[in-house]
Amino acid sequence: MQTTHPQAFDRDDVLFAPVLRTGRGFYAAVAVLLAVAAWGAYAYTTQLRYGLGVTGLNRPVAWGFYIVNFVFFIGISHAGTLISAILRLCNAEWRRPITRAAETITVLVLFFGLGSIIIDLGRPDRLFYVLQYGRLQSPLLWDVTSITTYLTASTLYLYMPLIPDLALLRDRARGWRRQLYTAISLGWRGTPEQHRRLERGIAVMAVLVIPIAVSVHTVVSWVFSMTLQPMWKSTIFGPYFVTGAIFSGMAALIIAMAAVRRAYHLENYLKPVHFNSLALLLLTMSLLWFYFTFAEHLTAYYGGELAEGAVLFAKVTGPYAPEFWAMVVLNLVIPLAIMANRRTRTVAGIVTASASVLVGMWLERYLIVVPTLANPRLPYARGLYFPTWVEWSITAGAFALFILLYMVFTKLFPIISIWEVREGRELGIQEAYERIESYLPGPGVGAGGPIALR
């Protein structure tokens, strides 16, 4: 394809630039992030040496930051694959420049979700007992099964649309990069037959990945709701967690888009209209999240059960009230104020709202895990939880390492799908035109015809 449109090369040059050229700012950022990640690694070695006693975990709060991070990271992973799959299946033309950025988040952040669990283990050396002696009756095994399936599926789903771009890079790069791209572009030449097969594969994966993604955060919630603990044992936890996951994932996607847009001068590709569309989706998710949160807390209040009430009031008026009300402000008030108003729904405004949602959703996960543990059913062991430097450092290190890996990814692969943008330019406009025409009265193929799945 690239040989038939030589002028398109120059037009999309800015998309190749990050991969082929690297500035000083990149290395500076890498150095800072590496330092933070190294500090986190040091904290983890301390924990390995002395045991989980170096954390602030205790009785009854035996799960803390690590489990919060686990739920949060797995939530972020819904950014990608799920959103990109839905947009692809809906033929949303504005998806083209954002799917890759989203899918990359998914694949990378899943490692941190799984990693958080391993960090939380008292005996990480016995990790493989989970495979060797795993009991499928344990919700933890459901997690392992579901997340590894998701990781496999979303890696494939990231890789397949990458193949044509890898071929483009193969033809441009030199040295070891050329060898790398030649090997992993699997002999892509852009023939119609190859295109047909690739798009078929992408469509199948897009359909497959949606139920897998939904299952992932559902079983994450079931780790909690399968127990008898007050305010964990809730039937809406599955959909509540999935909603929160998509919500936080979209916020992460918007921030990632804004970052690459600024760093690699992609203003011409990631336009305000893309941010605007995502902002409207984010706004919807914010309201949906609030609906679930409200339902969850109202039923606990109205029923007036003592054990549930202890947890509820610890959150609303007790020791966790600052975090609780901060969560409501960050997840509902700020996003609503910014994004429901057309004048403040600018790129800067949307990024601000997304940052607010990310912090708010982390707090939400924290408020699900900790207050219930701090207020168990039998009131004999009550306690608070104060994380130590080890937990803070490992958390900071995980976030730094995630950002670092994302940056490195943008240096190896184009973060905007070049061939899909071109396809939009060359075919999408015509297709969208025909599709709209088919909706309208009059002769046309639309009525009753097969639905194009691309």
Next chain:
Amino acid sequence: MARWGMVIDLDRCTGCQACVVTCKAENNVPVVTPREAQAGRLMLWMTVIPEVEGEFPRVRARFTPRPCMQCDHPPCVKVCPVQAMTKSPEGTVSHVFARCIGCRFCVQACPYGVTYFNWQAPTWPKDLRESLNPDFAIRPTGVVEMCDFCHHRLQHAREEARAEERDVRGEGEYVPACVQACPARALIFGDLDDPNTAASNLAHSPRAFRMLEDLGTSPKVYYLKEG
């Protein structure tokens, strides 16, 4: 097959904590510093929970000894990902330390809070270190542990019974250390399925109740209400 259970007569308990101390010694439960205890790292497989009710002058203290409830439907066994937490055919719930991966799912699942996690390497003052019980393993860092009705004592009793080609007697032959130590005889232990044991009779007494019975965990520890 025997179904071992415990009855705790709250009328008899004086709160002397002999059961607590005996349990620590019998099972080599690590000793922590007061600072760590304050931070919520105290380990007591058997503990006596004091409760003070009412206001002066109508005050009364109540002591509730709390071992593992040894549920017939144990939530901890259900959630364990590696089958470290197990229920024996005789119904006793115990924990395989060498299998435990330290995920602490059982800690979250237990509504009674009887599971304890080894936050750090176990320590004992010098004198205690020299008098550890050789019959029971010491646990490493990073695993969960909890009361298992002194399962090693059952193993002893079973060996002796097997030598005499009979079953372990429903009463008297096998008792956990706390039951043996109780000076007020507030703890009664035996086969709940054998109608001739004191434990099974008391478990059917009108005074008998079980902790958080409505959760459906079916504990094998019964309490006798104060009269």
